[in-house]
Amino acid sequence: MQVMINQQVLELQLPTGRVLLDVLRDTLDLKGTKEGCREGDCGACTVLIGRMENDRIVYDAVDSCLMPVGDCTGKQVVTIEGLNTADPSPLQRALIEAGAVQCGFCTPGLVMSMTAYLINATSADVGEAVMSVAGNICRCTGYSGIRRAIERVLDIVPPGLFSSDPSTPQRITALIASGFLPEYFATVAAELKKMGLSPQMQTMDTQALVAGGTDIYVQRGEDLQNRHVGLLADRPDLKRIQVHEGICSIGAAVTVETLRRSGILHEVLPQLAASLELVSSTQIRNRATVAGNIINASPIGDLTIMLLALDAHIHLRSFDEKQQRSLPLRHFFTGYKTMQRHDEELVTALSFAIPPASARFSFEKVSKRTYLDIASVNSAMLLDIQGGMVITAHVSAGGVAPIPLYLSKTSLLLRNCKINEETVARTVACALTEISPISDVRGSARYKKLLLGQLIRAQLHRFLYP
Numbered sequence: 172m173q174v175m176i177n178q179q180v181l182e183l184q185l186p187t188g189r190v191l192l193d194v195l196r197d198t199l200d201l202k203g204t205k206e207g208c209r210e211g212d213c214g215a216c217t218v219l220i221g222r223m224e225n226d227r228i229v230y231d232a233v234d235s236c237l238m239p240v241g242d243c244t245g246k247q248v249v250t251i252e253g254l255n256t257a258d259p260s261p262l263q264r265a266l267i268e269a270g271a272v273q274c275g276f277c278t279p280g281l282v283m284s285m286t287a288y289l290i291n292a293t294s295a296d297v298g299e300a301v302m303s304v305a306g307n308i309c310r311c312t313g314y315s316g317i318r319r320a321i322e323r324v325l326d327i328v329p330p331g332l333f334s335s336d337p338s339t340p341q342r343i344t345a346l347i348a349s350g351f352l353p354e355y356f357a358t359v360a361a362e363l364k365k366m367g368l369s370p371q372m373q374t375m376d377t378q379a380l381v382a383g384g385t386d387i388y389v390q391r392g393e394d395l396q397n398r399h400v401g402l403l404a405d406r407p408d409l410k411r412i413q414v415h416e417g418i419c420s421i422g423a424a425v426t427v428e429t430l431r432r433s434g435i436l437h438e439v440l441p442q443l444a445a446s447l448e449l450v451s452s453t454q455i456r457n458r459a460t461v462a463g464n465i466i467n468a469s470p471i472g473d474l475t476i477m478l479l480a481l482d483a484h485i486h487l488r489s490f491d492e493k494q495q496r497s498l499p500l501r502h503f504f505t506g507y508k509t510m511q512r513h514d515e516e517l518v519t520a521l522s523f524a525i526p527p528a529s530a531r532f533s534f535e536k537v538s539k540r541t542y543l544d545i546a547s548v549n550s551a552m553l554l555d556i557q558g559g560m561v562i563t564a565h566v567s568a569g570g571v572a573p574i575p576l577y578l579s580k581t582s583l584l585l586r587n588c589k590i591n592e593e594t595v596a597r598t599v600a601c602a603l604t605e606i607s608p609i610s611d612v613r614g615s616a617r618y619k620k621l622l623l624g625q626l627i628r629a630q631l632h633r634f635l636y637p
């Protein structure tokens with residue numbers, strides 16, 4: 172496979188499933204990228220992946236500890252070594268001067284995430300800039316210094332930087348001229364075009380399908396190291412978001428970040444983007460896919476809970492492409508981590524009927540931390556209320572049963588009801604009869620019951636008292 176590492180195009184003879192972090196550190200001796208948790212939690216291993224999209228180069232920050240090297244084919248991998256010049260860049264200087272560099276172990280990852288922000292941001296918003304490094308943990312609590320450094324960087328970026336479109340040659344040129352990027356970045360797009368875009372898909376190990384890798388590499392990282400895994404992340408047939416005859420279809424390999432930024436989704440479901448901000452970190456959202464969230468079959472998968480409340484259908488196709496079928500997502504899960512998927516089947520898409528303009532979608536999640544954490548309990552709701560009467564209702568709940576739940580009795584009860592406090596009370600009571608939480612590290616069964624009741628109440632109150 173051909174991969175551009177910083178400014179050098181290399182021919183790598185490696186199993187496609189080998190973790191990028193290990194390739195960088197062990198095979199290529201690029202030790203600037205650090206290994207911390209190896210589970211996507213700390214951001215020490217953050218690198219930038221540059222890929223061609225519609226004739227321009229797009230850079231995403233990703234955790235290299237969860238990315239198969241096969242997914243780097245035809246792309247540029249930027250490590251901290253690839254950002255270094257003779258003198259520290261203005262970004263590196265800001266981190267030093269603001270006292271944001273203490274152990275230094277987490278600093279390379281921080282620099283990579285902030286560089287991705289400078290390439291992709293649309294405004295000099297401190298909050299947004301801070302969110303872009305939310306996946307980079309500083310265990311010595313240097314957050315004030317990091318925030319000061321971010322503010323300093325936003326003060327010294329070239330004027331008008333963020334008014335140019337993200338990831339355009341103008342943006343890259345301005346960042347080169349101001350010393351934030353080394354000069355060779357000006358020639359990368361031309362190099363990538365020569366390399367071609369597609370990863371090599373011929374050797375598909377159907378026992379090891381990898382989409383974003385953010386779940387499977389946490390579970391089976393060691394096992395995948397020497398395998399030619401089945402790479403799904405770059406398959407064009409799995410990456411489309413389409414609207415046709417009132418149905419919105421989301422390709423299986425669409426990432427959470429693509430969903431969050433999708434103009435189509437913004438139009439058909441304006442409330443979705445804010446809900447997706449609660450899913451993990453930028454690095455994980457850049458890789459995590461819709462189908463991965465479903466096949467992971469976690470009872471608290473955020474996307475699964477959102478799609479259940481949209482009463483989505485799941486579409487599957489046999490590997491030999493001879494058979495395809497669809498079924499309601501609410502019938503897909505059969506028990507803890509079991510589902511109605513045959514071994515030789517690929518999820519191709521999820522689809523849902525576009526709600527009427529009068530309908531509203533909501534999502535609530537309680538976790539130990541607001542951001543970057545999986546839920547203790549989560550819940551989503553789609554309600555269409557006209558003249559005070561509920562016309563359509565779909566309610567879902569996660570973390571309160573062995574499977575992600577579509578609350579069918581609760582959804583039915585709400586329909587044709589007047590929305591008032593009595594309905595709220597009856598809905599909560601009904602939801603609690605449909606669940607069977609267990610006590611675990613994320614809370615006792617009693618606590619989870621209480622949480623779900625409060626989440627449903629909060630969502631209905633949002634409709635009742637807009």
Ligand SMILES: Cc1cc2nc3c(=O)[nH]c(=O)nc-3n(C[C@H](O)[C@H](O)[C@H](O)COP(=O)(O)OP(=O)(O)OC[C@H]3O[C@@H](n4cnc5c(N)ncnc54)[C@H](O)[C@@H]3O)c2cc1C
Nearest residue numbers: 211380382383384385386387451459460463464466473518
């Ligand atoms: C630090 C961290 C934070 C996280 N935070 C959250 C969070 O806040 N909320 C949340 O819901 N999840 C979270 N997750 C879990 C994970 O990121 C999501 O479940 C994600 O959507 C998984 O998608 P993926 O593409 O990375 O899956 P992968 O790891 O690539 O695959 C997961 C499983 O799905 C299978 N698979 C993937 N695509 C297909 C397909 N098209 N057809 C058939 N099988 C397929 C794979 O073979 C594998 O068994 C987090 C994970 C990490 C590491």
Ligand code: FES
Nearest residue numbers: 207208209214236
């Ligand atoms: S090593 Fe911690 S996120 Fe990769």
Ligand code: FES
Nearest residue numbers: 273274309310311
């Ligand atoms: S500076 Fe590295 S953990 Fe805080």
